[in-house]
Amino acid sequence: xxxxxxxxxxxxxxxxxxxxxxxxxxxxxxxxxxxxxxxxxxxxxxxxxxxxxxxxxxxxxxxxxxxxxxxxxxxxxxxxxxxxxxxxxxxxxxxxxxxxxxxxxxxxxxxxxxxxxxxxxxxxxxxxxxxxxxxxxxxxxxxxxxxxxxxxxxxxxxxxxxxxxxxxxxxxxxxxxxxxxxxxxxxxxxxxxxxxxxxxxxxxxxxxxxxxxxxxxxxxxxxxxxxxxxxxxxxxxxxxxxxxxxxxxxxxxxxxxxxxxxxxxxxxxxxxxxxxxx
Amino acid sequence: xxxxxxxxxxxxxxxxxxxxxxxxxxxxxxxxxxxxxxxxxxxxxxxxxxxxxxxxxxxxxxxxxxxxxxxxxxxxxxxxxxxxxxxxxxxxxxxxxxxxxxxxxxxxxxxxxxxxxxxxxxxxxxxxxxxxxxxxxxxxxxxxxxxxxxxxxxxxxxxxxxxxxxxxxxxxxxxxxxxxxxxxxxxxxxxxxxxxxxxxxxxxxxxxxxxxxxxxxxxxxxxxxxxxxxxxxxxxxxxxxxxxxxxxxxxxxxxxxxxxxxxxxxxxxxxxxxxxxx
Numbered sequence: 018x019x020x021x022x023x024x025x026x027x028x029x030x031x032x033x034x035x036x037x038x039x040x041x042x043x044x045x046x047x048x049x050x051x052x053x054x055x056x057x058x059x060x061x062x063x064x065x066x067x068x069x070x071x072x073x074x075x076x077x078x079x080x081x082x083x084x085x086x087x088x089x090x091x092x093x094x095x096x097x098x099x100x101x102x103x104x105x106x107x108x109x110x111x112x113x114x115x116x117x118x119x120x121x122x123x124x125x126x127x128x129x130x131x132x133x134x135x136x137x138x139x140x141x142x143x144x145x146x147x148x149x150x151x152x153x154x155x156x157x158x159x160x161x162x163x164x165x166x167x168x169x170x171x172x173x174x175x176x177x178x179x180x181x182x183x184x185x186x187x188x189x190x191x192x193x194x195x196x197x198x199x200x201x202x203x204x205x206x207x208x209x210x211x212x213x214x215x216x217x218x219x220x221x222x223x224x225x226x227x228x229x230x231x232x233x234x235x236x237x238x239x240x241x242x243x244x245x246x247x248x249x250x251x252x253x254x255x256x257x258x259x260x261x262x263x264x265x266x267x268x269x270x271x272x273x274x275x276x277x278x279x280x281x282x283x284x285x286x287x288x289x290x291x292x293x294x295x
Numbered sequence: 296x297x298x299x300x301x302x303x304x305x306x307x308x309x310x311x312x313x314x315x316x317x318x319x320x321x322x323x324x325x326x327x328x329x330x331x332x333x334x335x336x337x338x339x340x341x342x343x344x345x346x347x348x349x350x351x352x353x354x355x356x357x358x359x360x361x362x363x364x365x366x367x368x369x370x371x372x373x374x375x376x377x378x379x380x381x382x383x384x385x386x387x388x389x390x391x392x393x394x395x396x397x398x399x400x401x402x403x404x405x406x407x408x409x410x411x412x413x414x415x416x417x418x419x420x421x422x423x424x425x426x427x428x429x430x431x432x433x434x435x436x437x438x439x440x441x442x443x444x445x446x447x448x449x450x451x452x453x454x455x456x457x458x459x460x461x462x463x464x465x466x467x468x469x470x471x472x473x474x475x476x477x478x479x480x481x482x483x484x485x486x487x488x489x490x491x492x493x494x495x496x497x498x499x500x501x502x503x504x505x506x507x508x509x510x511x512x513x514x515x516x517x518x519x520x521x522x523x524x525x526x527x528x529x530x531x532x533x534x535x536x537x538x539x540x541x542x543x544x545x546x547x548x549x550x551x552x553x554x555x556x557x558x559x560x561x562x563x564x565x566x567x568x569x570x571x572x573x
Contacts, residue, residue: 026402035560038323045316045370046394049406059570061560088401092323108401116324116388123366123386124304128327144554145516151461155436183429186464190555238423276422277468282313282339292337 025054027079027087031072031102033094036061042112043090063093069101076105143193146293150189150196157197158182163214166197170290172218173198174262175225176254177245178235180272180280184225187281193293194285206257211265223284224262224269229255231273303332305357305365309350309380311372314339320390321368341371347379354383421471428467428474435475436460441492444475448568450496451476452540453503454532455523456513458550458558462503465559470570472563484535489543501562502540502547507533509551 028047030040036059047055056079060072079087089107093099093114103109117128156162157169159182166172171188173181173196181198188194205212215222229252236246244250262269268287272280285292306325308318314337325333334357338350357365367385371377371392381387395406434440435447437460444450449466451459451474459476466472483490493500507530514524522528540547546565550558563570 035556037556037560038319041316041319042390042394046391046398049372049391049395050398050402050404051407053402053404061564086401088398094327108397110394110397112320113324113327115393116320117327119386119388120324120328120366123364124328124331126328126331129329145513147555148461151464155433155460158433182433183426183468186429187468190461190465190468235423277425278313278315282315286339 228273506551
């Protein structure tokens with residue numbers, strides 16, 4: 018494939034701490050410029066003036082090499098470090114610098130300017146709750162155990178490979194939500210009724226649907242040329258599970274074109290489940 | 296405990312899509328105002344003018360009830376929706392609106408203004424790689440299988456309850472990194488040498504250390520009054536694993552006061568492992 022060769026523009030994501038906020042921010046913005054090639058550089062834990070001066074040299078090198086100034090997305094709380102970086106030639110878009118002023122004015126107080134509160138350990142009890150949610154998801158993955166369904170915030174149902182496991186883990190890690198999942202097997206679908214173990218928890222059930230062709234594609238990668246991955250089998254399971262979701266009047270969503278983040282946040286929005294921690 | 300009762304100020308996190316960006320942003324900023332109480336409301340998938348007008352009514356109600364105007368953190372790409380919300384009385388801090396202009400000017404092109412690229416499914420191959428990383432982490436959790444260590448990006452070592460499992464899952468879900476973990480047992484520590492199964496992968500090993508008192512606290516919650524949770528046992532394991540990390544010249548970090556995000560991003564920064572997807 019031939020294409021017009023242009024020099025990619027270097028973009029730095031920098032932060033005093035994890036860099037998660039500046040990457041999230043910066044990436045959201047860059048996706049709005051589809052036809053431009055970027056060279057992404059992540060520099061978390063930029064927490065000393067020495068590191069800041071080293072970054073300035075990287076910025077100068079990239080500028081000289083590419084003939085266009087780099088872009089810096091940053092969340093820097095330390096004034097000294099921010100001043101060093103802002104004296105470089107880069108276009109610097111600093112998230113704190115931009116929004117903290119209007120917020121201080123609105124709230125009538127000064128900010129604490131403490132580094133790294135947003136992804137830190139925070140309260141020990143909240144931290145534990147999150148780890149417990151992960152342990153819960155692992156213990157109740159794929160119907161392994163149905164013993165503590167009473168403690169679940171939600172129980173996801175779907176055919177094998179419809180996205181249940183990653184969604185449960187994401188709900189636990191990101192939001193501290195206790196999510197179990199139950200794989201509906203062929204026998205369950207043959208009976209055309211909810212497995213009896215699920216009946217007491219009907220209000221917690223949420224279905225994940227998936228397009229049969231996409232399902233087939235995913236299963237084929239996993240077990241090539243198997244009955245499990247055959248078009249007929251996938252179509253059949255999808256058709257029957259959709260029937261069950263409808264006849265049981267369960268809420269469900271189609272996961273086919275949704276990312277894990279989208280599935281998880283949609284499930285939360287539709288059920289009203291709240292995140293348990295930030 | 297008595298404290299001055301003030302009315303909490305309502306803060307809305309709104310978005311066309313998942314709301315992850317506006318929550319991350321807004322939360323980072325709010326943590327800088329420790330003594331102010333906020334009433335947090337999340338409204339993802341705010342994607343119709345009707346929903347926007349409903350939000351405006353919520354803003355007006357909160358304003359009237361609390362006597363101070365709400366704060367809105369938003370990432371709205373749809374102009375019509377943004378205009379409706381911006382006409383409310385809230386202090387609106389819109390992330391796209393603020394930064395997209397300077398970026399368009401710098402890059403010399405208009406942004407595509409497409410909704411929800413940042414947490415969407417994106418490229419199918421990349422999506423699969425991420426799911427495969429989650430499956431890998433699950434299959435190689437807690438030394439369950441050491442069969443495919445050759446495919447690991449990293450192998451975490453640590454005593455039981457030092458944070459290995461959540462860190463591996465976070466690395467997989469958030470960054471598409473293949474992370475295995477191996478629990479060093481008492482017998483491993485008694486031998487004071489790396490288990491032979493790990494020796495071929497020495498360059499991939501990374502140690503997680505934890506403070507003995509914190510370890511004891513965590514284990515006590517899990518198995519109260521057990522030998523496993525006794526102060527003596529925890530001190531002993533921690534001391535010996537630290538010895539092993541040192542004698543094997545392995546990189547390691549202390550997880551005691553670090554969140555999962557901090558452990559994961561520090562491991563990546565120290566080893567130079569790159570994220571496999573955004």
